[in-house]
Amino acid sequence: MTTNERKTISLLSLSHFFCHVAILTFPAILILLKEKFHVSFATLGIIAGIYLFLFGAGSLPVGFIADKINKNFLLKVYLIGMSLSAFLAALSGNFYIFAVFIILMGLIASIYHPVGLSIMSFVKTDKLRGFAIHGIAGTLGVALSAAFAGFLGYYFGYSAPYLVLGLVFLFIFVYSFFVKIESNKIENIKNRNNTINNINSNNNRNNNSNNNININKINSNSDNNYENYSESKNVNLLTNIKSFFNDFFHRNIVFIFIVEFLNGFVFQGVFSFLPAYTGIKLKNFLFFHNQTVAAGSFYVTIALLVGVLFQYSSTYITKRYKPNRVFSVLVLISGIFILISGLTGGLILFLSILLFSAFDFSINPISNLLISRNAKEYYRSTAYGIFFFAGFGLGSIAAPIGGFIASSFRLSDAFVFYGIIALISFVISIAITNYNVDEAEAI
Structure with a gap:
């Protein structure tokens, strides 16, 4: 670096x-x-x-x-x-x-x-x-x-x-103020606008629109290989929105957002109830004696620290295997371990929680990488905004749903439910391909 x-x-x-x-x-x-x-x-x-x-x-x-x-x-x-x-x-x-x-x-x-x-x-x-x-x-x-x-x-x-x-x-x-931040250049934003205008003009011609749009081709930009065009006239809001969807969304990124919502759902649900669940189930495990609150806090802290240690490991795995496949495998394994945690107790529960955290946190850098590979430069912030909203905003419904399950049945059933959701996430993640939008645009 x-x-x-x-x-x-x-x-x-x-x-x-x-x-x-x-x-x-x-x-x-x-x-x-x-x-x-x-x-x-x-x-x-x-x-x-x-x-x-x-x-x-x-x-x-x-x-x-x-x-x-x-x-x-x-x-x-x-x-x-x-x-x-x-x-x-x-x-x-x-x-x-x-x-x-x-x-x-x-x-x-x-x-x-x-x-x-x-x-x-x-x-x-x-x-x-x-x-x-x-x-x-x-x-x-x-x-x-x-x-x-x-x-x-x-x-x-x-x-x-x-x-x-x-x-x-x-x-x-x-x-x-002492760090020079590098991000997308202003010309990339101009290219985005020019590209959208080009799409708009093509749509208008296809629809026999009465609006006459004058398109002037100018030099191509080496950063993103888009051809620049002059601004089109009288482009309405609906056309701009349609152009954004056409330019931003594609099959791969939609699947990534869906999987992120499900993964965020599982993560927020699990860690909302993990202190209580491990405190109740493991209050007499290791050196604790009927210390529910202290035990729960201890186990969650250990699980999070294990997640920190393993989060870096995914950088080595993806050097040998395709990131989309590593991503799917990690989702599968983390789902299996959270499912096991809802069905067991004692040492197996303790180990399953640690292993869930290890594999679940390893997903994070790969999911961020997948977004960077599937979102065009001038839409990166938008992509990460949707990505974070899917996981943390929409995913926040996991806690009340888990609370309802725990109140109606047992707290352990909530963890079984989260495990099933993680396995569903794995099935959907299989559809994510090793796509790179920058390489695709260069072809």
């Missing part, structure tokens, strides 16, 4: 790590907030639901916006926005004012994934390794967030984690 690519990955990895730390600080200090402000768990749950939904759903419009303006600018907006909202939350003495800034933090945090992943996709040297490092940083943020927020909150009060987060994001914001 070049020096600048290493700096870019460092900047994005820090941003990714603290994105997840910030998002998971609120649930980590829930008890402190309840005692400090004398509010119910129901109220705290509503606040958590709102900001987590915005965290996932906000990535969809951000993705579209990021393809039209400077990604470096949006990254800076994210960093300074997180810093300010964290400071304001820390300084809020009233719960409802505090809640407003927590919700704002969830919305601002939604900027990161479509922007950060899009910037990552333009790393030219060993892209998969870059995605793996970036993914590991995020997973570490998830794994260590409880310890970070719990320690600071316990010893220094509920506001301490947010004060520290405000300072950290401010530091990263300053650091971002």
